[in-house]
Amino acid sequence: MNSRELLDSRRQLLKSAGSLAASLVALPYAGLARAQAVELETVRLADGLVAVIGPNANVVAADSTDGIIMVDGGHASWSGALLRTIDDNFPGRPVSALFNTHWHTEQTGSNLALGERGARIIAHENTSLWLGTEVWVRWSDIRYPPLPEIARPVTTFLDSGSILLGDREVGYGYMRNAHTDGDVCVLFPRENVLVTGGVVSNDGWPVIDWWTGGWLGGMLDGFDSLLALADENTRIVPGNGPVMSLAELRSQHEMYLTIFDRLQTMLRQSFGTEEVLAAAPTAEYDAAWGDPEQFLTLAFESLWGHLRDAHDTRLRNIA
Template identity: 35%
Template sequence: MAARGPQRAVAAPAGVFRMSLRRVRPLLLALSWAACALSGAAAAADAPPAAPAWMELAPGLSAWQGPATTVLLAESEQGALLVDSELEKTAPALLQALAGRKPLRYVVNTHWHGDHVGGNRALAAAGATVIAHENARRRMAEDTFLKHHNRVIPALPAEFLPTLTLAGGGRLHLGGLEARLIHVPAAHTDGDLLVHFPAANVLHMGDCYFNGLYPIIDTGTGGTVDGLIAALDRGLSLADGRTRILAGHGPIGGRDDLKAARDMLIQVRDRVAALKRAGRSREEVLAAAPTADLDPRWGQGWVKPAQIVSSVYDSLP
């Protein structure tokens, strides 16, 4: 397990207000990292992929839709903050895309999965401070069973690990830019952060939001369907009709898209819960196909109906 030090106020670089964080001593770990590729897209073996273009969402905020997930760049006169860091193998393309932008000060990992933290080492080497929830860092720092893929993800080497962690939420001020880091417990995992830029009306939901797709609920590392619904409700409470909302997977959307995902998940939860209360086994619930009418819209991605039903069943009391 990651060593846990006393909580303290961390002095930020010039132009940055203090943020209450837990400083964690990096572990010296020798195991190599096998990236948790949650996307079927792969970079060419002999050259980095061409860097996607940045899409401006608001003044100073831009999205980069990489092969695995969507990252968000926030820039001010004092530097830049990046939300998530893609896969390790796509780090060269991400660095290429960042060339010529404001100097990168911070990287915020929304959770521990490899398609969101794989570029940490390269970005830290370029001078960024990596931040995550303490539960996410703990998952990165030890061998962790990824139930959705039925395999153990080896611990990350120390140079990938966040050097600043939050026990709850926090705020970053970079010049005139404010980022609110919001911990949503027991949602996609037990270490999820939503990243909200209130002045720009932009919200990154990480993998608490799959736009147009069934989501992954990582029940092996503390994810639950009720916690995920609560995270979606928290996102809705922060959004209005003009909010740009980034999903960990799927296109950039708005409040109506987020509400549709929340409503769908409530339907799945209620149907599976009714069958479980009636004494049906996991196999019997799967055979009953409780999502059959939802599958044409939500089940055409790489999270299949059996997977969402199974994870909801497993996370219900």
């Protein structure tokens, strides 16, 4: 086999690895089955900057002198439609950079296609680590294969900062242990657009992926970081659902503070998950946000590694 054939077979392998990854990806979250029929809504946020509202994740695309900068790439099942939509909005412009706000498949579905085209993939170091290994998420019992090397981040960071991409200074903020352990928001200061990543969900209850490092208290800290970055004029693009205002972000923050307070009280009273669900600590919000069972289960169980219940045997033994 000559080097050309070797290269071709490697590309074939990468392609099959990619399609295998796509076909193995079950949608882990209740309510996401609607991803079957792809409807992508494009919202123009400023000159040369659009949000694409997808079925289970949002994407932002901004023009620069280097090419298009994307924040997240949707799920592999609708990556093709997404990339066509981006091209419709910015005809003939290549995608030069792609931020992954965290490792979930709803954000990283265009990594392979864009990595193969030479886009620079940028993410928190923890996101890069998850993408480089098989992830067996215990609470969903779903295994996610690693992405091929060409689909993984090449520029990683450990803390907040900013990066010059073409003529654009783009800010990124690390939100530690929130939705996962690699969440970042991305800020386009010139247009005052803030992309929250998975920490904010605006079309239903969020997922708190405690297996890869998320927890409800960290999500509240994430809200604090986002609120500090936004002002009355900021257009806030959440991980899912419609574009938000600062007032809407504040109102969600209040809601999660209330829920956090109730859940930590229940933990200290030694409630089990079933008792939490029976106590309906989200009752007044459920009409707007839907069935809370998955959210409450994950949110409550996410407390276990961070807060101690009054009857914790380890504490009793120490005392």
